[in-house]
Amino acid sequence: MDISSLSQLSKVAQSRSIISLFSGDADRVENYSISTSGLYLDFSKQNITNEELNQLFELATTSKLADKIKAQFSGEMINNTENRAVLHTVLRSPNEIKRKILGANADEVIATEQHMHEIVDDISSGALLSASGEKFTDIIAIGIGGSYYGIKVALSALTPFHITGLNAHVIANVDGAAVEEKLTKLNAATTLVVVISKTFTTQETLLNALAVKNWMLKNSADASIIEKQWFAVSTNIVKATEFGLLKRNILPMWDWVGGRFSLWSAVALPLALVIGNENFKKLKQGAYEMDQHFQNAPFEQNMPVLMALLGIWNRNALQYSNLAILPYDHSLRALPGYLQQTDMESNGKSVSNSGEKLAWKTAPIVFGQEGTNAQHAFMQLMHQSDEIIPTDFIVCLKGTSDLPAHHQILVANCFAQSEALMRGKTITEVEDELAAAGVTSEEISRLAAHKTMKGNTPSNTLLLGEMSPENLGGLLALYEHKIFVQGVIWQLNSFDQWGVELGKQLGNIILSAMNGGDTSMLSASSQNLIKRFNLSLNKS
Numbered sequence: 001m002d003i004s005s006l007s008q009l010s011k012v013a014q015s016r017s018i019i020s021l022f023s024g025d026a027d028r029v030e031n032y033s034i035s036t037s038g039l040y041l042d043f044s045k046q047n048i049t050n051e052e053l054n055q056l057f058e059l060a061t062t063s064k065l066a067d068k069i070k071a072q073f074s075g076e077m078i079n080n081t082e083n084r085a086v087l088h089t090v091l092r093s094p095n096e097i098k099r100k101i102l103g104a105n106a107d108e109v110i111a112t113e114q115h116m117h118e119i120v121d122d123i124s125s126g127a128l129l130s131a132s133g134e135k136f137t138d139i140i141a142i143g144i145g146g147s148y149y150g151i152k153v154a155l156s157a158l159t160p161f162h163i164t165g166l167n168a169h170v171i172a173n174v175d176g177a178a179v180e181e182k183l184t185k186l187n188a189a190t191t192l193v194v195v196i197s198k199t200f201t202t203q204e205t206l207l208n209a210l211a212v213k214n215w216m217l218k219n220s221a222d223a224s225i226i227e228k229q230w231f232a233v234s235t236n237i238v239k240a241t242e243f244g245l246l247k248r249n250i251l252p253m254w255d256w257v258g259g260r261f262s263l264w265s266a267v268a269l270p271l272a273l274v275i276g277n278e279n280f281k282k283l284k285q286g287a288y289e290m291d292q293h294f295q296n297a298p299f300e301q302n303m304p305v306l307m308a309l310l311g312i313w314n315r316n317a318l319q320y321s322n323l324a325i326l327p328y329d330h331s332l333r334a335l336p337g338y339l340q341q342t343d344m345e346s347n348g349k350s351v352s353n354s355g356e357k358l359a360w361k362t363a364p365i366v367f368g369q370e371g372t373n374a375q376h377a378f379m380q381l382m383h384q385s386d387e388i389i390p391t392d393f394i395v396c397l398k399g400t401s402d403l404p405a406h407h408q409i410l411v412a413n414c415f416a417q418s419e420a421l422m423r424g425k426t427i428t429e430v431e432d433e434l435a436a437a438g439v440t441s442e443e444i445s446r447l448a449a450h451k452t453m454k455g456n457t458p459s460n461t462l463l464l465g466e467m468s469p470e471n472l473g474g475l476l477a478l479y480e481h482k483i484f485v486q487g488v489i490w491q492l493n494s495f496d497q498w499g500v501e502l503g504k505q506l507g508n509i510i511l512s513a514m515n516g517g518d519t520s521m522l523s524a525s526s527q528n529l530i531k532r533f534n535l536s537l538n539k540s
């Protein structure tokens with residue numbers, strides 16, 4: 001069994017209606033659903049049968065998935081283009097596992113966790129005060145990419161767990177307007193800053209950190225304010241010290257934690273400062289439980305493996321190019337953006353681990369938005385264009401607001417969309433409906449085609465009992481493992497991101513060209529754009 005033969009296998013599926021799969025199988029929902037770690041997955045609305053699923057399990061076996069899972073968790077150098085292990089999972093495991101996997105290096109990891117814990121305690125209790133002797137009120141987290149999305153998704157998901165009274169503000173993009181928007185609202189004397197950069201060389205983060213540093217120094221008479229109010233999280237202690245931070249305020253990271261998998265490390269310091277140590281522990285505990293499930297459950301009952309294989313089926317057998325992430329929960333509004341990075345930066349590749357061109361498609365284009373907003377925007381295309389877009393619906397059974405009627409309607413809309421996307425509406429159904437409403441036959445023939453819906457869109461529905469740190473941890477770990485499994489089956493390295501480098505290199509060339517440097521290696525189009533930009537500067 002290999003990926004290339006999947007498209008042959010899918011011939012029957014291409015012409016079959018998903019809804020027909022329910023009529024012949026009274027147990028479909030029971031057999032096509034699974035629970036673990038506070039999550040329930042219903043995948044019965046996927047266009048797949050038992051025989052086809054079995055072929056996918058065989059594919060997982062021939063891909064040596066079980067060995068690859070063991071290799072990841074035991075710390076083998078599976079990121080072979082950067083010669084690194086991939087051990088973010090160890091950060092959320094008990095200390096005895098840390099010691100077993102990391103050996104002597106576990107000491108630093110455990111000590112960092114403890115240090116982070118103390119910082120959170122000291123700041124929340126007021127034992128650690130600002131340079132002016134006041135209690136901190138706000139935190140600015142500066143970071144981008146993996147040093148941003150995890151914090152952002154968890155901060156917005158866990159709003160009811162913001163218990164320490166500190167407000168977090170996240171600055172990522174290199175746009176002065178975004179920085180100023182935050183700074184104008186803040187008091188430098190009571191604001192704590194955390195710079196998060198694994199490399200401490202990222203242009204955007206360093207420029208933003210400098211802008212915030214200048215703002216703070218301008219607004220304080222105390223030159224030691226940076227030493228007293230700034231923390232950093234980085235593998236590059238030297239650079240962070242050069243920036244002006246005290247060594248004891250720099251929490252280490254390790255090269256075996258990829259940026260987009262780093263929420264479980266000290267990168268989460270701004271989050272822990274807001275939700276408290278206990279809630280941060282629960283977030284890690286939820287992820288750890290998912291890790292246990294992923295390592296131990298047989299593939300047939302393994303949620304990340306199932307979701308990965310269903311994704312492979314949709315991408316490589318049915319040849320669908322996209323994946324929509326539709327959380328019907330305001331708390332998960334940042335999830336689509338987070339998953340765009342974790343999925344597309346991990347698996348958006350076209351060469352194998354050994355550098356050969358892959359003969360199959362890899363990561364889907366991931367996009368999404370919170371429901372029901374999405375219904376009033378791009379979901380028109382999902383219902384009526386030719387494009388079939390597999391979807392993950394995510395919903396919490398229990399809402400967090402005091403408006404229960406809202407929650408019921410929200411959930412009803414979520415369930416209605418998965419049903420509508422699967423069921424569609426045939427032309428005959430439209431004609432009958434219009435006739436029953438007394439519409440004339442001329443009008444029926446004019447309108448019927450416009451009102452039909454293609455249906456047959458496969459979806460998963462993920463139910464969370466409620467939004468909690470544990471359940472969020474489980475959900476994020478679920479997607480991390482799903483992405484890993486897909487990388488294994490596609491035979492690529494999910495843990496590097498060389499694709500972002502060329503843009504960075506050319507960014508430097510263009511910046512120098514804007515300042516009078518050589519433009520000859522650039523296209524006429526880019527030269528013209530630079531000229532227009534420089535002309536606009538001269539005018540103002």
Ligand SMILES: O=P(O)(O)OC[C@H]1O[C@H](O)[C@H](O)[C@@H](O)[C@@H]1O
Nearest residue numbers: 145146147197198199202259500
């Ligand atoms: O944490 P940093 O070293 O500042 O890196 C921030 C981000 O930038 C890189 O270009 C990568 O695309 C991301 O994976 C990374 O998370």
